[in-house]
Amino acid sequence: MSTAIIPETVRKLLASQPIELPIFHPVALKLQQMLSTCDFTIDEVALVANEDMALASQMLKMANSPMYMGRTRVATIKEAVIRLGAQSVTNIALAASQATAHASGNPALDRYMKALWQHSHGCALGARWVALNCGMRGTADENYLAALLHDVGKLYLLKSIERLVDAGVISSLFDDELIMEIFEAMHVEQGLRLVQHWNFPGMYCDVIMSHHAEEWDAANRMLAMVRFVNLACRRMGLGLKHEPGLALIETQEARILGIGEFQIAELLELLEESRDAEV
Template sequence: MTDNSAFLQALKKHIEAKQLSLPIFDPVSMRLQQELLKKDPSLAAIEKLICADQSLSSQLLKIANSSVYRGLVDSTTVRSALIRLGISEVFRIVLTNVSRKSFSDHDRQIDGIMKRLWQHSMGCAFAAGMLSSSLDFGVFQQEAFFAGLLHDIGKLLILKVVSDKKRTSKALNVGAPLLLEAMDLLHAEQGYRLLCQIQMPETFALVARDHHLEEFASDNYILILVRIANHICHQMGIGLRYDPDLDLLALPEAVHLGLSRTEVDNVQDFLATTSGLFA
């Protein structure tokens, strides 16, 4: 057994032996995300949950009063900000705010990888959400956005576990190639386990598990949207992989969705001009 395979087996065993969680799933943000995913979210429930988070409340008011959304008078309450922004925009702001906090670490090497991983996750979330709006397959934009954000959550889990191990064992030296190999080989399975463990909807767990399989369920449109969003980000170099020669419209997912060049170009133009997605 090589040193690499021994490390991978030990890492897998360590993850599966513990009831692991992540900061992105703290109780308040979990309840807020679940409420926002409902077909008919409760404005009162959302307001109450946001008011409980001072940082999130402040950011929401700042955005509502920005030049993009500003009305005749300033929004001074969370309720007025919610009404001005709308549920879809609040959903995006909340997930961006909450997730960004999780993709950082005290370890310089891991922090750098986490930054690229967050860029990729956000790029996939935006791409999947945009495509769900332009294509009529009965997938809500919020669902597609959330599935895109979570599809690589197993990679974040692996990075957090390795970071904790390095903190307690100063002699542990894990090079970037081995770390990336561990993420590639283990993230789908461990992401699925994590999302099931914390009782997220099965839809999102299946996307985490199946987004790299050679064959995919032809009726799972959330999965297909995330898969093509993943490819779009790879083709643009958003994240840890850059595959500029990828022919997006020739991919099985694009053919199945009936994607046009215009639809792909619209997504790529949006991603290319979105702040923070590129290193």
């Protein structure tokens, strides 16, 4: 669709919203920034993670869920860091805070946010599963986070709309067509703006920038994986789009990753299980 369909005043209003909208929890951001320095101890990670007890409690709940840990249980954040590693714990912190952020007191916007979380969560779990089961075990944590964040620009836009509606700046009467047009025109640029502002590593910026691009770097396996699980979620109807006829085995991404029909079937089963998973 053409970006001209969006009223220019609405586009400018959305693009001018503060970067500090509640997209990322401060503790989760602090953990991610700590990891980027490569200069931290287990105790330091645990201390930061415990700065918000509500978030820490949610992190432990997620860490002990079958989707993340199987039969291995942890009782404290420090124990989780020791068993899982700092990157996994940081991923769980970001996921826990994202799950909370995907909510609105506006029923119309809340519907979009819930569908968006279902999609992002499914993509993250799917990317982690593909990495663990298709010969890329060493990059599972990074792929999880890349998939979790690939549509963060959509959350930012929904939070921006919510803020403008609450302030009476724009009408609360919006339809699916306008929301989807706003997403298509702006979610990549705004997602990139967010992660660059918070100094996320460049590999996550590359995924956000190119996860819908017609021309993309086929040598970037993280990008190929996020693109693939994004398509798989679409096929399953996890999120705002449902395309049950998608032939995943025929995609360029499947060929690059070397994924076969059996692995696709298992991935789709995992995504179906994630649909109603409690987070």
